[in-house]
Amino acid sequence: MSKQPKAIALISGGLDSLLAAKTLLEQGVHVEGINFYTGFCVEGHTHAIRAKDKKKLKRNNALWSAEQLGIKLHIVDVIEEYKDVLINPKHGYGANMNPCLDCKGFMVKKALEWIKENEFDFIVTGEVMGQRPMSQRKDTMPVIARESGANDLLLRPLCAKNLPITKPEIEGWVDREKLYDFSGRSRKPQIALAKQFGFEDWAQPAGGCCFLTDKSYSEKLVDLWKSRDDKRDYEMDDIMLLKIGRHIRPKEYFKLIIGREDGENKYMEGYRKQYVHLHASSCVGPSVLVDGVLKDVDDFKLAAQIVARYSKDRNKDSVTIEMTDLNGVSKTIDVTPFAPHEIKKDWVV
């Protein structure tokens, strides 16, 4: 190939994808980045909502990585297509609702479509053999290459020497000898390589970069599906609201989403036209959305007593709670706030 080879690198924002892309840049390959937004990416979401996090540095780590590398980054919205990956994973789930193997295969498949449309030559990922229990194992890494359709167009520079030779190596677009043989869960080789490349800062997301690996989030998602007659579907608003607030389900057919602080309360106010909502009108209290239906006055009273529990006057005899329906019609009820023990443990999702 006389022209400069062109690779698209999957950029998550973490260290491994940063190093993989840098390895190819060092070999003179033209690299651009691609980042897929599934709706479950941890990137900044809750930090943007919660008031207590307002002072934290807010940056999209994929964009930040691309800027460190001096490459373009294409961010692709795959929210709709990703539903099938999550709902029907061929290879099942990990420890929580994380369909990691199907997810990686899906992203590589999307990258393959992208290189065909944009006349690029191959795909680069930051995978390291043995790094992750589901998608980065010796037996599952070939599955990703095969099922995505990428086959030998998929190059993993950080562990390429542990894997069969790929087309970019055969064609001489990259020098296999200058690729790596990292394996296992240790991060030491990556940190050493980062220093060699002159990187002093990189993202280290606690608990990973996907909400689906989070136990609490996964339980809320399963609860959501169960409450909807096991219809395993979701909208963007559903998955956003699973990320914030206390979720309390006192009846199968309704759940309360209760803001925990000012940032969440303010964010939830934006959903008032889509959800029946409650708030304490006699004192300060949280924003509360009702996911489901309050069927009668007993349900209204039950919801109100829970909401009152989280209001400023939780220790008083009576709190006035106002409920507004989807037509904007409001009504109030005076209730005695629940004591802590009256909010049953199995109501808390």
Place this chain on the structure above:
Amino acid sequence: MRHNLDARRMLCPMPVIKTQNKIKTLQAGDTLSVTCTDPGAINDIPAWCRINGHKFIDYQQQDDEIILNIEVGDV
């Protein structure tokens, strides 16, 4: 030509994705004003502009809304 984009109530990285997709439809030299409520956009949209060859002009913040102004580059 001046264009506007409403990305209010969207959280990172949706304002960036919407900006990216809108700019694909514009001409070099056009300007785009993106209205956001996610403060992360103050960092992310300029970063996206820098790496993709567009000029980030400035931003104004009023209460919880941020308006970011971009000049589309010749890319």
